[in-house]
Amino acid sequence: MDIRNGRISERFRYIGNKGDSISDFVLSLYLSKDSTLYVGTAYNGSGLFIFNQRSKTFTRVKQIPYNSYVLTLTEDSQGKIWTGSINEGVYYFDPKTGKSGHIKFGDRDIADFPIYSILEDKNNDMWFATEGSGLIKVNAKGQIVKKITQKNGLPSNTLFGILEDNSGNLWISSLKGLICYNIASEKIKVYTKANGLITDQFNYHSAYKDKNGMMYFGSIAGMIAFKPEELAIRQKSPPTYITDFELDNKEVGANDKNSPLKKSVIYIDTLILQYNQNNFSLKFSALNYSFSDVTQYKYRMKGLSNDWTYLTTNRNAYFTDLSPGKYTFMVQARSNVGSWVGKEKMLYIIILPPIWRSTIAYIFYTIGIIVVLYFAISYYHQLQERKNINKLKLFEHEKVKEVYQAKIEFFTNIAHEIQTPLTLISVPVERVIEKIEDYPRIKKSMLMIEKNTKRLVELIGQLLDFRQTEIEQFGLNFVNVDINNILKSQIEAFREYASEHNITIKLKVPQKHVIAFVDREALIKICSNLISNAIKYATSVASVVLSEPAEGNSSLSIVFSNDGPAIPQEFRNKIFEPFFRMRRKDKSGTGIGLPLAKSLTELHKGSLVLSSAEADNIVFKLTLPIHQDVEFQLSSWKKIN
16 A cells, blocks of 8 residues: 555555465555565464565465464564464564564463553563453563552453553553553543543554554444543533522422522522421532533531532432531532532522521520519529528427417316315315205305305316327227217207397207217317307297208218307408407306317317307317217227228
């Protein structure tokens, strides 16, 4: 071929010596330093031949075995010719001396892998690209010093062509990308479609470096050309844009209802969200149209985490349940040569707190806390003041109680002192009365003495009974008692006393007798005091009413009433206090009767209350339980749980 005009001037259909087996499949051509043209063939009669340009004939190189496939040819710095075979390793020979050699890379009994490319580097080491055995290094002495395979980082063990750049790197085409191997550091970097290649699969005998350092590699999809030193310059990553905004898995636009976007998310640099808009995602894309499918991204959300998240397949960043606060979303795309150098796309995001966590809310909370503390402190001081007042009242009460106890002790002691002389007086008086029938005037006086003596004894007995109830030493025996009969006998006992004071006394009891378990003597004392009190303060009428207990009712009620004057409001709560008497000179008394009746009632687990204190309607209501916890009936007793 005339390279000046591209015309074919001669055609050689067969390669070989005269009378030699004919080979017609040329795989390699090489023009040596001395302008010798070597031709390598394959198949029948294959081998290495020298073309004589004058005689237009081919001469077989005998140092290369007959029928040895010559897949590739090269010349080293010493002038040796190296050939790569299909399964017998490497043959070499020196055209000047005729010496030759053979290197096998595998076991003797096993066929070697095909060798597609041979290169001598600047250090005079030989490199061999094989199909299946990776990259092999042989030193100047012909010794195998290194085998580099997939185990060492190659993408494939099938290699096609080898070139060396000016920086000591080997560029190797393979079945899975273009490999850059640094001889000094032994680092491997692989370039693929993600880095801008048109394909990852290269071709045989398709590697060339021109005088300017430009490298050319042929692939199944075409040829690529580049300068290695330009790839060393770190390229900026392509510009990145945020293209879509989704809120709760729904895409949101600027014109949507309740949208936080005032315009398209592409054109904003600040995004303000409500507290309940904290589940969202951002979609981004780089202006790298040629390799958009393999562009890699990294992003981070400052304020949430400072670590980068790397993405290889999708272009979405998802965020859920972000707390109110300020964040900065940062995203960047990687260049096709693996560089992250370039400007990052940033979006400032502010998530507002709910109203109850806003600044105004915290101001109100602070004010509220201050107010609460103020009232709490005020309440505490008031409470302490009340406690002090209560302590003072308790102290005063204790003092009153001490005075009261002193009074009780005094009256009790006096009562004990008086009781014995009165008893000694009453007995002789009774004897004198029995023998004084003949002296009517003296008898009348003696009867008066007897009456007043009994009254004194009765009063002293009441005082002693009340003292016993106060110190809880008054024992009660609950027996079944006919309440109707008790009331009738008491009314009869007081009828003459009522008549002397011109008071009509009435009794109303049910026809069916009411039976209750009470202490007989205690009930008589209660009733006698209440009847006596009703007659004493009545104007004209005093009455006692016993109500029939309803079926299933566990208590009975007796009402003692009279038509006396009203009890002033300020005295109504004091009439049951010991020794309390309203200021009335016309009515004598000790102030013991009602307190004694109330104390005996409470020992029965009953109640005695002033139910009415109005004029002409003074009413005391006595309520007693029909049964007690411990009851005596006839000569036996029982305990009721």
